[in-house]
Every structure is written in C-alpha cells, then in structure tokens.
Amino acid sequence: MPAARADAQVAGTTQSERKAETLTWLRRISGDLATATLKRLEDTLPWYREMPPGRRSAVGLVAQAGITSFIQWYEDPESTPWIAADIFAAAPRELLRSVSLQQTLQLIRVTVEITEERVAGRGGNVREAILKYSRDVAFAAADVYARAAEARGLWDARLEALVVDSILTGEADAELPSRIAALGxxxxxxxxxxxxxxxxxxxxxxxxxxxxxxxxxxxxxxxxxxxxxxxxxxxxxxxxxxxxxxxxxxxxxxxxxxxxxxxxxxxxxxxxxxxxxxxxxxxxxxxxxxxxxxxxxxxxxxxxxxxxxRALAGDPLAKQTLVERIYRPLQAHSPDLVTTLWSYLDNGRSLEATARELFVHPNTVRYRLKRVSEVIGWDATGPREALILQSALILGQVAGAEGQRKRPGLAGAHKRPAVSS
Incomplete structure (x- = not known):
C-alpha cells in the first residue's frame, strides 16, 4: 500500500509538471497562434477580407483574447464563466452589429483549428481541453448575441410605438424620417x-x-x-x-x-x-x-x-371631403347634374318621378345619373352611395349659403352710408 501511494504521488507530480510545461509553451506561442489565426481568416473567410481595416483589427483583438483566455482557462478550468464572457468584452460595440452570430462561430472554428494543429503533439488532454473550451466560448457567443438581440428588440418596440403615436397624433417632427430609417x-x-x-x-x-x-x-x-x-x-x-x-x-x-x-x-x-x-x-x-x-x-x-x-359626428375632414370630391366637381361640371341628383334622391330614387319634376324624359335622367357616376365615381342608384351623395349635397348647399351670407357682410363693413344732400 505505501508503495502504491508513492507511485500515485509520483504520477501526480509528473502530470503537474507536464501541465506546467504545456502552459509555458502555450504562453510562448500565443503570439504565433494569433498571427496564424488572422492569416487563416483572411485566406478562408471572404467576409473578413472585405472588412475595413478598423473592423479587421477588432476581430483580431477578439481572436487574441480567445487564445489568451484559453491559456488562463487551461491553468484554472473553474474560471470558465468569466473568462468566456471576457473574450467579447474586447470587441467594440459596433462589431456586434457588423459581425453576425454565424460569422462569430466561423471565427471560433478557425481559431480552434489553428490551436489544434499547433498542439497536436502535446497529448490528448490538451486537445480535449480545447474542445471543452471552444464549446463554452460558443455558448458565450450565443448568449452575447441573444442579449443584444433582446435589447435591440425592446428598443425597436419602443421606437416603433413612438413613431406610430407621432403618425396618429400628426405631431411629426424633423426626427421622424431618421426614426423610421432606424426601424429598417x-x-x-x-x-x-x-x-x-x-x-x-x-x-x-x-x-x-x-x-x-x-x-x-x-x-x-x-x-x-x-x-x-x-x-x-x-x-x-x-x-x-x-x-x-x-x-x-x-x-x-x-x-x-x-x-x-x-x-x-x-x-x-x-x-x-x-x-x-x-x-x-x-x-x-x-x-x-x-x-x-x-x-x-x-x-x-x-x-x-x-x-x-363621420360628417354627422362633426369630423371636419369628412365634411371637406364630401364637398370637395362630390358637390363642387358636379357644380363645376354642370348645374343640371346637381339639380337632377337632388330631385332623384328627394323622389326616393324614382326615375319616373324625377323625370316628371324636371319635365324631361326618364332616359335623360338615366343619362345624367350616368354622368354623375363618371364625374365623381359614386353611383346614385345604390342605397349606400345615395346616402353619401345626399350628405354631400346638403353640406355643399350649407357651405354655399354660409359663403353667400359672409360676402355681403364683409363688403358692407367697408362701405360708408350715403349722405343725403
């Protein structure tokens, strides 16, 4: 038993020494690993080659941070939670918007491939450590992007609600186009x-x-x-x-x-x-x-x-629309159309009664009603559209009467009374 315990202590000491040697070697080649990783990224990933120099440099910082963090993790695997998340702290915020999650995973894969190639002769325990660490980093990347997407979703929802409210209230300002553009x-x-x-x-x-x-x-x-x-x-x-x-x-x-x-x-x-x-x-x-x-x-x-x-409820836009789209075009086209439409609606949409009132043939009434439909796009022979047209005629007559009452009053206000001699 004492001999077996001594052998175990020797084996443990030997394993610790090998790990210490591996750590020293990894620290020595960390710079070469980062350089080789960036070279492989440029050779294999088109999106990396097309990046501006500033963003390529930011990606290089992330790769370097990943290699350094792996060495620290290999020394102390219990540090996984904070080391894995610390990799992405090296990246500027705008990198999250320019590099997708898929591209980030490609970056992790290339870094792992380069590291595996360099440590191939260092034993299976190092390769196993690399695989475990890359898994943790991949999950950390997914978590970073998920939190960013959630924050962006909440911000977009608030911004969208603000834009819609501005549209509904009609309080659009100079910032509205930029807010709309920010929503995509x-x-x-x-x-x-x-x-x-x-x-x-x-x-x-x-x-x-x-x-x-x-x-x-x-x-x-x-x-x-x-x-x-x-x-x-x-x-x-x-x-x-x-x-x-x-x-x-x-x-x-x-x-x-x-x-x-x-x-x-x-x-x-x-x-x-x-x-x-x-x-x-x-x-x-x-x-x-x-x-x-x-x-x-x-x-x-x-x-x-x-x-x-809407007009009955006092909507000024509806009143204006009825007058401008129905009454005034008909009045401008032909007063006979307005007269015929009034008579037709007042006589319960009866062609014969309208013809008798206007002393014309029923076919003339039909022709004029057809012209009404062509001019304004509404057909007076339908019950619903007849209501729309009758409302327009009433509002048009009221607006015309109000205008006539106002004009003489305004004219008389500036006229001096005559003085008898």
Whole structure:
C-alpha cells in the first residue's frame, strides 16, 4: 500500500509538471497562434477580407483574447464563466452589429483549428481541453448575441410605438424620417393606415409574416384595445426577397383581417409617402369611431365609405371631403347634374318621378345619373352611395349659403352710408 501511494504521488507530480510545461509553451506561442489565426481568416473567410481595416483589427483583438483566455482557462478550468464572457468584452460595440452570430462561430472554428494543429503533439488532454473550451466560448457567443438581440428588440418596440403615436397624433417632427430609417422601414410609394381591435392573443410576429408574404412593410402600434397598422409596399430588393405583385390596399387589408380582433376594421385613404401618413390615420381613426353607425358595414371598410357617419359626428375632414370630391366637381361640371341628383334622391330614387319634376324624359335622367357616376365615381342608384351623395349635397348647399351670407357682410363693413344732400 505505501508503495502504491508513492507511485500515485509520483504520477501526480509528473502530470503537474507536464501541465506546467504545456502552459509555458502555450504562453510562448500565443503570439504565433494569433498571427496564424488572422492569416487563416483572411485566406478562408471572404467576409473578413472585405472588412475595413478598423473592423479587421477588432476581430483580431477578439481572436487574441480567445487564445489568451484559453491559456488562463487551461491553468484554472473553474474560471470558465468569466473568462468566456471576457473574450467579447474586447470587441467594440459596433462589431456586434457588423459581425453576425454565424460569422462569430466561423471565427471560433478557425481559431480552434489553428490551436489544434499547433498542439497536436502535446497529448490528448490538451486537445480535449480545447474542445471543452471552444464549446463554452460558443455558448458565450450565443448568449452575447441573444442579449443584444433582446435589447435591440425592446428598443425597436419602443421606437416603433413612438413613431406610430407621432403618425396618429400628426405631431411629426424633423426626427421622424431618421426614426423610421432606424426601424429598417423598406416601404415605398403610397401608404395606408389600418385601424381595428387588438385580438386577445396577439402575435405580432405572425402579423408581420402575413404582411411580408403580401409584399407589405408595416409599423404596428398597440394602444390598449386598438391595433394600428401603417402599411407601405415593401421594397423586396432591400430585403433580399423575391418581389411580390403589388396588391390594392383594400385587398391587403382583407388578407390581414384575421390578425385583428373582433369588431370593425377601417382602412384610411392612401397617401403619397410615410411622412404623410397622419392624414390617412386621421380618416381611419374617425371612421373607426363611428363605424357602428353603419349596421352592415363590411370588414374591412374604407374610411371614405363612412363619410356620412363621420360628417354627422362633426369630423371636419369628412365634411371637406364630401364637398370637395362630390358637390363642387358636379357644380363645376354642370348645374343640371346637381339639380337632377337632388330631385332623384328627394323622389326616393324614382326615375319616373324625377323625370316628371324636371319635365324631361326618364332616359335623360338615366343619362345624367350616368354622368354623375363618371364625374365623381359614386353611383346614385345604390342605397349606400345615395346616402353619401345626399350628405354631400346638403353640406355643399350649407357651405354655399354660409359663403353667400359672409360676402355681403364683409363688403358692407367697408362701405360708408350715403349722405343725403
């Protein structure tokens, strides 16, 4: 027994001496390992060769830190938690944004390959240590990128909520375009705002995937029970995706409808660009507030189809839209069209009654109603569109009467009364 104990002590001493010798040798060749690693990176990884010198230098710092940390870890394996994480502390913050997790793992693999090649003759225990350490470093890298992605996701969510709120309130400032760019917005051309209810189990990622398949980029805002989407047609080339045929916004809204909760879904009118989206948002919000006034409103419904309800609720934009898009174009085209439309609507949309009142043939009434539809795009023969047109006529007449009352008053205010001689 004493002899066996003595042999074990000798073996332990010999193993410690070998480890000390290996540590001394590793410290001596650490510089050569770093140089060989950078040379291999340049020979095998195109993304490393294309980097600017400053970032290549930062990658070199990470590789050097990895080799140094391995030597410290080999001396004391209990130091794994802090040494593995300390490798990435050598990298500047912007390197995380320019080097992906996949590229980082390629860097680890090349470093491990170089180290294995150099220590091939030093015994299996060193190679096993390298494999264990590289595993810890790979997990540390994944953890660093996961935390960075989580922090960026939280920041993006706050920034997106701020942008959507600025659009809804119309309080856009000079910083709005830069905030939109920071969110990675790839929309181009016209933009629409879609307003509905938030579903009980809202999956924002699923809604984004649905929009991406439709060739649409979206900004999403959740305001309690209200869900707001700002939609623009996506630039597929910027995302590296296959282009998708441009769909009309009503069709896009119909495809996205399952992502909303129960209740009304209102689509604002298209506007030229994202910075103009507040106009679409105002119309969509006003329509959403009064959509219950239309018993059989479709889902989704366009905000312009709710113009009568919006006007009755006091929406000045709806009143202005009705007058400028219906009454004034008809009045400018032909007063006969306005007269015929008034008579047709007042007579319960009866062609014969309208013809008798105007002393014309019913075919003349049909022709004029067809011209009305061609001029303004609304068909008076439908019950819903008849309501829209009648609202426009009433508002147009009221606006005209108010204008006539104001003009004489203003003229008389500057006229001196005549003095009798």
């Amino acid at each position: 917005w790839h929309g181009h051309g016209e933009v629409c705002v879609l307003v509905g209810t938030t579903p009980p189990q809202f999956d924002v990622d699923q809604l984004r995937r649905m929009a991406r398949k439709l060739g649409v980029d979206v900004l999403i805002g959740v305001q309690g029970s209200r869900l707001v989407l700002v939609m623009g047609r996506s630039d597929a080339g910027a995302r590296g995706e296959e282009p998708v045929a441009d769909l009309p916004f009503p069709d896009i809204a119909l495809h996205l409808e399952p992502g909303f909760g129960p209740g009304h879904l209102v689509l604002g009118p298209p506007v030229p660009a994202l910075v103009d989206a507040s106009a679409s948002a105002r119309a969509a919000l006003a329509g959403f507030a009064v959509a219950r006034g239309w018993r059989h409103a479709p889902r989704p419904v366009e905000a312009d189809d709710l113009l009568p309800e």
